[in-house]
Amino acid sequence: MSDLTYSLKVFKQIGLLKPVAPHRLLGAGVQLAKWGPGLPSGVNAAAKRFPHQLAIIDDAGEITWSGLAGEINQMTQALKDRGVEAGDSIAVLSRNHRYMIIAIVAIMQLGGRVLLLNTMASRSQLGELAQREDASLVIVDQEFLDVAQDVDRSLVVLAWADADAPDDLPSVSSLSEGLSTRAHPKPERHGQIIIFTSGTTGLPKGARREEPKDLKPLIAFFGAIPYRGNSTVVLASPLFHSWGLINFGFGLSTAPTYVLRRKFDPAQVLRDIETYRAEVLVVVPLMMQRMVDADPAVVEKTDVSSLRITASSGSALAGELANHYMDLFTDSVYNFYGATETGWVTIASPKDLREAPGTAGVPPFRTTVKILDPEGRELPQGETGVIHVGNDMPFGGYTDGNTKAFADGLMNTGDLGHFDEDGRLFVSGRDDDMIISGGENVFPRELEDALIDHPDISDVVVTGIADQKFGQVLAAYVVLKPGVSLTEDEVKQYAKTHVARFAVPGRLMFLDELPRNPTGKVMKRELPEFE
Template sequence: MLMLSLRNTLEQISDTIGAIKVLQNSGAIDLKKPKQVVEAVKLGKSIGPIATVVGHVARESPNQAAIVDEAGMLTFAEFDARANAIANQLHADGLREGDVVGIIARDHRGLLTVIAGTGRAGLRLAMMNTGFGKPQFNEVAKREGIKAMFYDEEFSDLVADFPAQKRYLTWVDSTGKPPTGVRVLEEIVTSGDPSAPPLPAEFAGFVILTSGTTGLPKGARRSKISPFASALILDRIPLPQHKAAVVVSPIFHSTGWAMWGVLTALGNTAVVTRRFDPEKTLQAIVDNQAEVLVAVPTMLYRILALGDAVISKYDTSSLKTVVVAGSALPPALCNRWQDTFGDTLYNLYGSTEVAVATVATPHDLRLSPGSIGKAPISSYLRLYDDNDKQVTAKNVAGRLFVRNGAPFEGYTDGRSKQVIDGYMSTGDMALVDEHDLWHIAGRDDDMIVSGGENLYPQEVENLLAAHVEVADVAVIGVDDEEFGKRLRAFIVPVEGASPTEDDLRAHVKANLARYKVPRDIVFVNDLPRNPTGKLVRRELPAGPLA
């Protein structure tokens, strides 16, 4: 026990030193200004990381563009003042430190300034999923104890049960007047008090919801943010300073939030849009000479689907770093993207619970397409079998567990994840290949047993996705009288293509074992995906086919 404690202590010291070097080399901190670093860490414990870095950049580079959206551009000085005005208004409206407020909004200045403003007010912010129906919305709002709600006008029906005096409009589409008593955020930030509010006693934290692909999203609470958490991203992903980044991954979810936060800390301009459009994304890269794109894999599919004739109209040579996360990255997509846009792709693997676990670099993805890469500084991975015994052999799948410098504090309903020796379950199956690169084999609850053989649908999905006539694909297990379970594939054909069931089965049979060939192949127009691009398998028909 003494040796284990000593090893953990030495590991923490090594991680801290390594993380400091990463942050220094990336420009996130300046060790030549130690007082400034100490003050930032102290302030972060009071108002949180986002509000802290916005204030810092506003002082250092007040005229630097912070946000570009459909309403125009905001400088960091304007961003900072608006965050203060929001905090002061919330205090004036009777909200107190530790209260929970919610927001359901697309990616725009309203969402971003509310994130900073609630931190300065000492309020906990629960970021709601824009794909919610009303029953889900109401259940989550009740569970989280939300006292006031920020919302875009398009979500008016969802927030109708909140009293008008507890509602704030973050984006207005219509020209009509808002309901009586509802405050409009733009009026608050332009006419409110922009002076800094009193510092809260401690950072109230925030709640990011899980993807909810298997049921009602759980709330992942985070109130203690390690000042070195950014190193998990910056260790393997090169990000610029004072440049532009197009962020089309939803910011209400963990990947978009984390990437936007680190980019903001480096003084970059966040170019955001309320709805993803593939060609407009290319135009945004050109217009802003963006060096970074943050997206989910399905968005890359849609950009590539524009075709070479359209893509070639846009000079995207400024683009150096493309970060994707949120759902599986098929090997075929890796190759197609890098063949078209150069070796720019970084595949970030993590979750709402474990934060950043691994990152695959462009080199990793050329060497082993579809890989999730290697662990960054302070992140450690292990595989365990069904009996909680560690798996160490190459190319042998096991349950993936992670331990890193951004610890999970548990769900807001009191539950947590399984933990073994300090490592937390991700819910995924994974393996390590011959190049020491990690791969996700699938969700541990997606595995099916067919005729005594263990099958992971993701392996078959990746293979079918590589077929030239397949635009999108999902594979699930369905009941089978003879084998117990069998595979069913749902195929979205490439526009203008007409793949046949026999062609697709032959493609799988030529590359995988016979028992992995889907018995059922169903052609569909699209697949059910949530706003973060994850496949919602429960919405795929698993019963008898007509």
């Protein structure tokens, strides 16, 4: 199939070729020509094509595309009235809801820089970041006011405001009230989003993404994850993270209805899928695990048959999680392997995950993936090396001036992996996670995947620690399911029947829970040390 034929097929699939009234189609085209690639064009084009369709359903209620575009225009004017100009930086610390979207798109409409912060950002991180980036405003949910204590209070605006919000702080809603909903002219510079997603200590490192120059990234994404036009999308993954953001941003071209909730609750997600006949659910793997572990009575009585796509990314899929999930719900899991810096590397379909559990999938449209050795030479199929990628989602570098390493024109992902005979990629783990135990190369993920499938284990992470006898050994941190008990010897005996001798844990510790961030990644620096 030629690139043109493939592109037209994808455009038809996502509704870009759907018949629309000529004046609405013209209006959308004007918005795309005016703003170029990015969130403002996506929102404004959707508002022109489908003004009366619901855009967002959230904890505040419902709003149409035309209503959303109008409130964004009001917020854009409010920012201008506050003296914000093109090129100025505004920090945003928020959960998923309409006011976060309104703030982000308004900032971009006036050509500003959005500093998008992880909801686990600390007080010192936010204060130092606002000072370093010379933030004109800091927009936070009311629940994060304690985190914003070191920020000049005159710069603080509430995104989500509760009924008991402080009287001296304006909100996105109050700032916009009564202002004109008229469209704004294109700013002198393009708006930009900087994603800050570091852990809990140290100043966050900002990753700058360049806007796509054309529609090729859309074709790659939707060619692999088959969104359809005007679908309902339950977007559970955090919007501050690149996975949530790419599904929102790219999804705009399909003019969907987004269901957003401030807090993830498995029962609520299932109710939303049933109530709104959602076709798409966007999650991180930890959310999938919690849905699998949800109250069986709730799962049994909830109809999720409308679900065609469960789009997952943010951390590795553990063990047989994808198949456990599909057995319980629908054969819908599409697993995206990539990173903020790399964009996508590979995407696994339900068929891939059924036939080759644990695979990261295959490279999508116009994506090159190679396995290279330390000297930059490509390795043959089956051999493990460093994964390198090239695609149409350019990385703009870090805000500190650094960038990722490249070899053979491809970006170094920092992960090790190999291709199988069917061209499917398998990721062994980070290149700095590998340990040498008794002369053998050992990856923690092999043991993690084995232990998570134990019927009494609900969560696990494995790291490498120093050992006098073997140099290094694997150390497992295990969380048991409620009401069960296991001994260290029982876990090790189970491991011996599922992994090689050198991958059996040398040390083991039981915990009540693992320290995970909102995207599900374990913050290993917060794990207790072995004595």
